[in-house]
Amino acid sequence: MAICNSVTRLLGIEHPIVLAPMDLVAHARLALAVSQAGGFGFLGAGYGDAAWLERELANLSQANAQLHQPFGVGFITWSLLRQPHLLDLALAANPRAILLSFGDPEPFVRRIKDAGALLVCQVQDVGMAIDVVAKGADIIVAQGGEAGGHGVSQGSFTLVPAVVDAIGDEVPVLLAGGAADGRGLAAAIMLGAQGIVMGTRFYASVEAAGHEAAKQRIVVASGDETLRSVVFDISRNNVWPHPFTGRCLANRHTQRWLGRELELMRREDVIAEFAGACQTGNFDIAPVIAGEAVALVRDIRSANEIVWRTIAEAERLLAGGSHWVTKENSAAA
Amino acid sequence: MAICNSVTRLLGIEHPIVLAPMDLVAHARLALAVSQAGGFGFLGAGYGDAAWLERELANLSQANAQLHQPFGVGFITWSLLRQPHLLDLALAANPRAILLSFGDPEPFVRRIKDAGALLVCQVQDVGMAIDVVAKGADIIVAQGGEAGGHGVSQGSFTLVPAVVDAIGDEVPVLLAGGAADGRGLAAAIMLGAQGIVMGTRFYASVEAAGHEAAKQRIVVASGDETLRSVVFDISRNNVWPHPFTGRCLANRHTQRWLGRELELMRREDVIAEFAGACQTGNFDIAPVIAGEAVALVRDIRSANEIVWRTIAEAERLLAGGSHWVTKENSAAA
Numbered sequence: 001m002a003i004c005n006s007v008t009r010l011l012g013i014e015h016p017i018v019l020a021p022m023d024l025v026a027h028a029r030l031a032l033a034v035s036q037a038g039g040f041g042f043l044g045a046g047y048g049d050a051a052w053l054e055r056e057l058a059n060l061s062q063a064n065a066q067l068h069q070p071f072g073v074g075f076i077t078w079s080l081l082r083q084p085h086l087l088d089l090a091l092a093a094n095p096r097a098i099l100l101s102f103g104d105p106e107p108f109v110r111r112i113k114d115a116g117a118l119l120v121c122q123v124q125d126v127g128m129a130i131d132v133v134a135k136g137a138d139i140i141v142a143q144g145g146e147a148g149g150h151g152v153s154q155g156s157f158t159l160v161p162a163v164v165d166a167i168g169d170e171v172p173v174l175l176a177g178g179a180a181d182g183r184g185l186a187a188a189i190m191l192g193a194q195g196i197v198m199g200t201r202f203y204a205s206v207e208a209a210g211h212e213a214a215k216q217r218i219v220v221a222s223g224d225e226t227l228r229s230v231v232f233d234i235s236r237n238n239v240w241p242h243p244f245t246g247r248c249l250a251n252r253h254t255q256r257w258l259g260r261e262l263e264l265m266r267r268e269d270v271i272a273e274f275a276g277a278c279q280t281g282n283f284d285i286a287p288v289i290a291g292e293a294v295a296l297v298r299d300i301r302s303a304n305e306i307v308w309r310t311i312a313e314a315e316r317l318l319a320g321g322s323h324w325v326t327k328e329n330s331a332a333a
Numbered sequence: 334m335a336i337c338n339s340v341t342r343l344l345g346i347e348h349p350i351v352l353a354p355m356d357l358v359a360h361a362r363l364a365l366a367v368s369q370a371g372g373f374g375f376l377g378a379g380y381g382d383a384a385w386l387e388r389e390l391a392n393l394s395q396a397n398a399q400l401h402q403p404f405g406v407g408f409i410t411w412s413l414l415r416q417p418h419l420l421d422l423a424l425a426a427n428p429r430a431i432l433l434s435f436g437d438p439e440p441f442v443r444r445i446k447d448a449g450a451l452l453v454c455q456v457q458d459v460g461m462a463i464d465v466v467a468k469g470a471d472i473i474v475a476q477g478g479e480a481g482g483h484g485v486s487q488g489s490f491t492l493v494p495a496v497v498d499a500i501g502d503e504v505p506v507l508l509a510g511g512a513a514d515g516r517g518l519a520a521a522i523m524l525g526a527q528g529i530v531m532g533t534r535f536y537a538s539v540e541a542a543g544h545e546a547a548k549q550r551i552v553v554a555s556g557d558e559t560l561r562s563v564v565f566d567i568s569r570n571n572v573w574p575h576p577f578t579g580r581c582l583a584n585r586h587t588q589r590w591l592g593r594e595l596e597l598m599r600r601e602d603v604i605a606e607f608a609g610a611c612q613t614g615n616f617d618i619a620p621v622i623a624g625e626a627v628a629l630v631r632d633i634r635s636a637n638e639i640v641w642r643t644i645a646e647a648e649r650l651l652a653g654g655s656h657w658v659t660k661e662n663s664a665a666a
Contacts, residue, residue: 002658002659003657003658003659125556125557126555126556126557144490145488146488146490146491152557153561154556154557154628155477155479155488155490155510155511157479157488157489157490157511157512157520158511158513158628161514161517161629162555162556162628162629165629177490178490178491179490180491183524183525184490186654187490187521189523189657190516190519190520190523190650190654191516191520222458222459222495223492223495224457224458224486292488292490292491295487295491295492295495296491315658317654318655318657319655319658320654320655321519321651321652321655322652322653324336324651325335325651326336326337
């Protein structure tokens with residue numbers, strides 16, 4: 001058995017499980033591991049460090065030379081606008097898809113389409129979904145507030161069906177934010193999505209870039225130990241445009257500064273301390289950028305095993321869906 | 334067909350669809366209409382207005398004399414502690430279940446059990462779930478941050494499976510927060526719940542108590558037009574214990590006071606104006622207490638039709654779950 005639908009056909013993949021383009025964490029090794037497992041890997045080009053992107057595209061191309069796995073590159077749209085040449089760098093590597101999130105995709109649509117790549121647009125509300133469909137999005141990622149990193153607050157559970165209702169069957173929708181296992185994939189499909197984007201679950205993978213200590217914090221955190229705020233953006237002098245805020249694990253730093261953002265903004269000593277902590281991996285101060293799905297992540301696994309377990313569980317749940325329904329008293333009869 | 338499981342058997346109902354005990358909105362007429370439709374209606378006894386509770390229990394008993402529908406009464410636990418005799422009032426009406434939320438159920442467990450009623454406990458994190466199971470809860474409601482009214486922030490999409498994992502098969506779990514249709518019910522079941530609690534969807538019903546203007550605002554609101562804050566609690570001099578905050582529709586009042594709570598607390602003129610607005614139903618100032626499910630509510634229907642449509646859609650989705658899975662390439666094979 002397999003879950004085949006418009007997203008698996010469009011992306012040319014076996015399973016509708018997509019790696020979130022987590023800034024720096026989703027490097028070539030992780031993206032390729034997810035694609036090799038039958039999912040779809042995005043490189044996390046984030047704020048557009050050109051040297052990082054060149055290196056990871058080269059790593060990916062080299063490792064992928066014999067494999068020919070599909071992959072994509074994800075950008076922060078408002079940041080890409082400041083260095084639009086990074087899109088050319090990405091497109092030259094022949095990605096199957098470009099994911100744009102957090103801003104207007106319009107300036108980039110034609111170049112992406114002309115290069116033969118699919119345009120995947122991540123949105124956080126219904127209005128954005130309608131807008132990006134009109135501008136040519138091939139796949140929509142509806143990102144609920146559960147997601148790690150930047151986003152808005154409305155949860156996946158209502159956002160996904162609302163987006164599906166708004167854009168109809170025109171463009172397939174993926175759920176991002178909160179999914180970490182086969183239950184999440186099966187539930188996403190019931191809500192009208194064609195699959196899921198997972199970040200936090202893949203962060204806690206063998207292949208993910210990032211400190212081992214950060215992965216361990218994800219494994220032990222419970223679902224009420226994350227928060228959405230502007231604390232970590234202020235701490236690194238990188239405040240995002242409205243309405244985006246960032247979710248990370250709560251730690252000593254967020255406990256200290258949440259609600260005192262205006263003071264934090266003027267505390268150069270704290271901002272310097274924060275930069276140091278990010279370098280050394282002191283996660284009492286540096287943020288572990290993860291979502292509410294930490295509630296469901298209890299181990300570090302290979303990307304292959306994560307994909308395999310997720311799809312097997314979802315298939316079992318979906319194939320058994322009719323067992324929940326008995327033949328008496330049907331309201332649908 | 335029907336969705337039958339441990340919750341429908343425990344509550345003696347046909348469909349695992351439960352009316353949230355919305356303070357004052359869930360009166361006898363609405364509770365009975367939900368139960369008559371095959372779901373389970375809770376009276377919303379909220380802060381414990383004894384006159385309201387006596388009247389609605391009398392209304393319910395009278396209307397239910399020939400029907401013998403099961404019903405329940407829901408309390409705010411920390412408020413019930415201040416006037417515990419209200420529980421006797423409720424138990425004297427022979428409810429099938431008592432729902433306790435927002436506080437330690439311990440002081441009430443024995444009286445509820447001795448009266449032969451089921452103890453339903455609403456929780457907002459895994460720790461609370463483990464605690465109330467140890468204290469004798471018969472059913473757990475895992476309430477995600479999407480819910481209208483009071484709650485905490487973790488979304489249903491991760492909270493429900495995390496709670497199910499923590500308490501195992503000991504006690505069945507219902508999802509509250511975000512569900513407004515059959516997609517939500519089917520997704521809840523995929524996440525490991527046995528059914529759903531719906532508030533906002535039933536607020537926008539013909540039978541619900543509450544202003545017609547409030548129901549209309551729910552119908553037109555989009556999913557990003559609610560917020561979770563302490564603004565409306567401060568505005569009515571009724572600040573809840575940590576960690577509970579309240580979700581309502583954004584309006585002129587929340588736009589004005591969000592982020593200025595310390596000033597609001599000392600503005601007697603504004604607090605008086607707010608009280609007046611609640612009396613007259615001026616919902617530019619008074620709160621419409623509704624959740625993110627407003628994204629999915631586009632009409633006012635009878636409670637019977639809401640139950641019927643929800644169950645029919647969920648049955649169709651669950652029974653067709655295997656259609657998502659093709660027989661090639663099974664990861665589960």
